[in-house]
Amino acid sequence: MTETTPADVFERELRKLYHAELEILDLHSDLAAAAASEEVAALFTGHKEDTVEQIHRIERIFEQLDEPPRADGSPVMEGILAEKDALVTDGPSELRDLDVLSTGMLNERFEITVLDRLLLLATDLELSDETVMELEANRREARAALSEMEAIVERRRVN
Numbered sequence: 001m002t003e004t005t006p007a008d009v010f011e012r013e014l015r016k017l018y019h020a021e022l023e024i025l026d027l028h029s030d031l032a033a034a035a036a037s038e039e040v041a042a043l044f045t046g047h048k049e050d051t052v053e054q055i056h057r058i059e060r061i062f063e064q065l066d067e068p069p070r071a072d073g074s075p076v077m078e079g080i081l082a083e084k085d086a087l088v089t090d091g092p093s094e095l096r097d098l099d100v101l102s103t104g105m106l107n108e109r110f111e112i113t114v115l116d117r118l119l120l121l122a123t124d125l126e127l128s129d130e131t132v133m134e135l136e137a138n139r140r141e142a143r144a145a146l147s148e149m150e151a152i153v154e155r156r157r158v159n
């Protein structure tokens with residue numbers, strides 16, 4: 001059996017992130033459609049361009065690694081999608097916005113977790129500054145999206 005190298009792990013995580021970003025385009029439009037309020041729907045439709053740019057950044061990293069872009073699913077992402085499917089078919093509910101937001105937040109936290117791992121590996125592997133900058137830009141946007149979602153949840157909190 002050949003040993004797994006840090007470079008293999010980097011590639012595996014990058015494929016996982018690429019798969020997640022490709023799925024997020026549909027995930028966000030489903031979440032927008034399922035939201036009860038305009039505010040929450042707008043938050044999810046408003047992130048489409050960011051996601052497209054995040055996908056491009058990941059494709060540029062594959063290019064920098066001289067690898068063809070490949071997306072691999074992961075059990076975590078499958079779980080997030082299953083959760084979304086369940087709430088989309090559940091029918092209307094007063095709690096719908098919070099359901100939608102928590103699925104959105106799970107997704108952003110997953111992205112951030114994978115990006116943190118990739119950033120650590122990029123340092124270990126001494127990958128180019130370009131690669132690190134692309135990863136950092138995606139992390140910043142995921143963090144900003146998560147903060148927006150957290151702010152709405154915080155405002156709606158019942159005291």
Ligand SMILES: [Fe+2]
Pocket residue numbers: 021024051054111142
């Ligand atoms: Fe993203």
